[in-house]
Amino acid sequence: MADGITDRVRPRDRILETAQDMFHKHGIKGVGVDAITEAAGTNKMTLYRHFESKDELIVQCLRASAAKGAAIWGEFEAEHPGDKLAQLHAWVHKVAETLATDGRGCDMANAAVELTELDHPARSVIKELKGAQRDRLVALCRDAGIGQAELLADTLSLLFEGARVSVQTMGCQGPSTQFVRMAEGLISSFRAR
């Protein structure tokens, strides 16, 4: 086949990347380890040499997915160095772009919906990663000079989360198209106080 990728990238990374993509598109319970390894150009034994179970693979995928999301914050700082308010607006527009282009929701939220066992190893990881997400947004709001930074950050968080779900229930032409208007309205409303 001369895949190019198959040759140079190590199997573990191919599996992690492929699993992330397939979990995202088809859901965690909708994808079996056989399908993952086949799509990654490898086999089940190799997967189980690098991950002790499917649950462990799920956890690593969630961490990788969250890390990608966190990396975007570097772009905001690079594009608007020091201007925290501009970075907040950049976040709003980045969210809108995501809503318009990605028909599936947040990997962590989706995983929380699918993995209902209260003691599932992924649940504590999801809580940890979601907490970190929230903390970043709170810090950005505070540094942007907004009074009730926590309340604004939480409101924007829930709005974002809801919009990502709405895309899945009502399509990308539904209420989520109004996200920018809602978010900008909230920001200016909080700044006015």
Place this chain on the structure above:
Amino acid sequence: MADGITDRVRPRDRILETAQDMFHKHGIKGVGVDAITEAAGTNKMTLYRHFESKDELIVQCLRASAAKGAAIWGEFEAEHPGDKLAQLHAWVHKVAETLATDGRGCDMANAAVELTELDHPARSVIKELKGAQRDRLVALCRDAGIGQAELLADTLSLLFEGARVSVQTMGCQGPSTQFVRMAEGLISSFRAR
């Protein structure tokens, strides 16, 4: 056993009720038809005599779940006859109560996350039922005399949806506790315009 319920309620209704409850708690893909029929005090053959497939059962559960949600709107009208603004506030508090007591999200949203096949029979039903939900809230906002009724209704919808997801990712002590403050702030902000 002398269940009481098992004797008087017909198997079809017992299956529908039990399936709703189990899908809600454990997710759709987390529950098999065998488990449903056993919990409903019946058997698989009887299920397949009343529902042509699990997918069909899922659709009927979603419709039943949505109908229960819609029934609550009657209470709002009964408690505050004619006072649409009071009914809107009643909706807000009802949502907050749901967030505090139900650790799982909206059945339709959860189903949309789990059933990723674009042509799954439940997807169009979810869209239809979610659209009806939205329309009711828009009508309530408009009848309450709010100018940008659609925008407020959509904002409240997304906030609600996001809060229900947040309960699943961060627990009921997370950002969702602020829902009432957020919603009331939005309503008074829209009324001021």
Place this chain on the structure above:
DNA sequence: TCGGATAGTTACAGACCGGTAACACCCTAG
């Protein structure tokens, strides 16, 4: 009392699931 509809029981088909065993292979470091 009888007949038909409804419901329960057992067994099974065929597919898929996560996970493992045993063995052959190949590439690279020494």
Place this chain on the structure above:
DNA sequence: CTAGGGTGTTACCGGTCTGTAACTATCCGA
């Protein structure tokens, strides 16, 4: 050249899944 770690292959285990077949038991209305 060689030894060994990483990888690929095949086959398999026990379990679960949706869905069906064939038969039996029960209840209700005429």
